[in-house]
Amino acid sequence: MEYTILIVLLPMLTFIVLGLLGMKLKACTSGLIGTLSMAVTTVISYATAWIYFTGARVDGVYQKWVPFNIEWLRFTDTLHIDLGVLLDPISAMMLIVITTVSLMVHIYSLGYMKGERGFERYYAFLSLFSCSMLGLVLATNIFQMYIFWELVGVSSYLLIGFYYTKPEAIAASKKAFIVTRFADLGFLIGILLLSFFTQTFDFGVLTSGDRSIFTQAAGTTFMGCSVLAWATALIFVGGAGKSAMFPLHIWLPDAMEGPTPVSALIHAATMVVAGVYLVARLFPVYYFETPEVLHGVAYLGAFTSLFAAVIACVQTDIKRVLAFSTISQIGFMMVALGVSGYGGHNGTGYMAGMFHLFTHAMFKALLFLGAGAIIHAVHSNEMSHMGGLRKQLPITHITFLIACLAIAGIPPFSGFFSKDEILAATFSFAPAMGWIMSFIAGLTAFYMFRLYYNIFWGTPAEHEHEPHEAPASMTTPLIILAAVTCVAGFIPFGKFVSSDGADYIIHLEASVAITSVVIALIGIAVATVFYRKKSSIPDRLEQTFNGLHNAAKHRFYIDEVYLFITKRIIFNGISRSIAWFDRHVIDGAMNGLAFVTNKMSFAIRGLQSGQIQQYLLVFLAGLLLITLLVLVC
């Protein structure tokens, strides 16, 4: 099984080859190299997942496999950083998700990015991203995960800023990098705290169920909480940054400045779920050691989900609607993990969160790729420039509709099954939470169909030239992902992924299922009434709830709050005074020293006249003085 390391090394090799030789190759050659290497990686990943899921069971429970591990850095006898490959149900599942979506995006980009400047650079960055994301999910220890976590952040930065001549793209890439990096600071501190007290980085040890390693951390308190709670909360902060949880979500909508396939791959399907994956990876630690942090995760996830869903209802840029919908859906996954118990039927939430991660990756990638096809056709992101496109873009229309139905939670599409499990888990945790999440599910259905009707129905907008269907390289991934979305719900997911590795049989609870479908249908019906044909109801509602509408349209002014804090308070209050201190006190001391030296030199330069006789006189005077002193004393 050592060949599993190829899953990480192959994309990295492709990145190096394309990065160094890309300029010399023809654009289409480098695209093909990237896509082929990704296809090979996909095949290896599928084979690995197949071998794992068929062979890793002992007494009906999945074991963790570590087919490859080398020591990289040793600090103490127990504390060392390894680089390796860890296979367990969730990493094998993530392998399938990442390679599938990544391969689809590689193929899609052959059409979407055709003729763009920097085509080979684009493929090099995509390979770098695939390498680091795969390394992240396969990490055997939390520090390896952190290394790849940062690499993922870098490649995300590079890809958001791909159109580096656009000022908005540069600003967005910087924002994404700084916000996630800021969150990663918490992650790093969390890792250091956790490893300092438990003396290990290894996931296998941390999640082995041996609670004795945590006793020291749990026993030490800091500011009213145990150090262990601080550590897990700080690790979650890192995850919240990557997964765009409130209030660190501000980078994700702006990240839509990148090329659309990148948004599909990084900012919808894979990188943004890294935070969910992190919580799932450390789930036993969260659940057994710090349940209060896990509940915090659930509440934060629910709030973020509601918050983003409300904003998504009023955005007009289609990619931003999808971005906020992504934030909302990740909120769902966090809630699922947060309300989950461990083992058997209690672990519904865990299973549901992972299931939703899986299905969401597929249909959200599909939505973004569909949005890319639409943008490709009309050359605009704005809803007002669309409308009535169902005739011109039939394939995009059908696949987009499938994805909308899936995210809205209509059976038999995949989103229904995973979302239903999440709702069942929240209802059993707290009925109030269940109803809130159901309401958000309704909102999801509403804003997705608002998007759908505004793009494909409604009044057609004026176009400079007739919109046309995308080329086959773009429609093929759409069709494949749509097919996956149609059937993914019937995968017996509980057989593969569950909180304790044992079989979990999914059974739909009729009451929850019916409620959620009814709520989704209501959402769709409202959207149909509002947006199918030109209707005055949305405008009238907008006027009635003017304040709320405006606030949501401006994303509840969170960006402004950030700007206020950074520009007004930090820049003015702290940076300016520090800059003043630096300019005037530190630099001033140095300048003063130079000034005094200069003046002194001018004063004494007359002594050095070059006249030998003058020197001699002084010498004699000195000699006399010393002689006198010797004589007197």
Add this chain to the structure above:
Amino acid sequence: MEIQMQYYLLVSTVMFFAGVYGFVTRRNLIAILLSIELILNAVNINFAVFNRYLFPGQMEGLFFSIFSIAIAAAETAVAIAIIVNIYRNLKNIEVKNLDELKD
């Protein structure tokens, strides 16, 4: 009758300070060189006198003054060579013009 030691010392002191005075006041390099010779010879007299009166049976003071005369001769040869070169460059041997090393 023997001449007392202090008269020798008086002569050598006068010679020494004449040399110092010449060194400080003369403007001509040759004159300065002469002044240095005066100073050296004053010292030589002292060597000889102290040897003669304080350690009559020994010869170190006398040998030292012979050394010193030899070195003075060598020094003078070098100094004259330098002065000749200075004259070739500056067309004079005024000591006040020799201040280029201060820059």
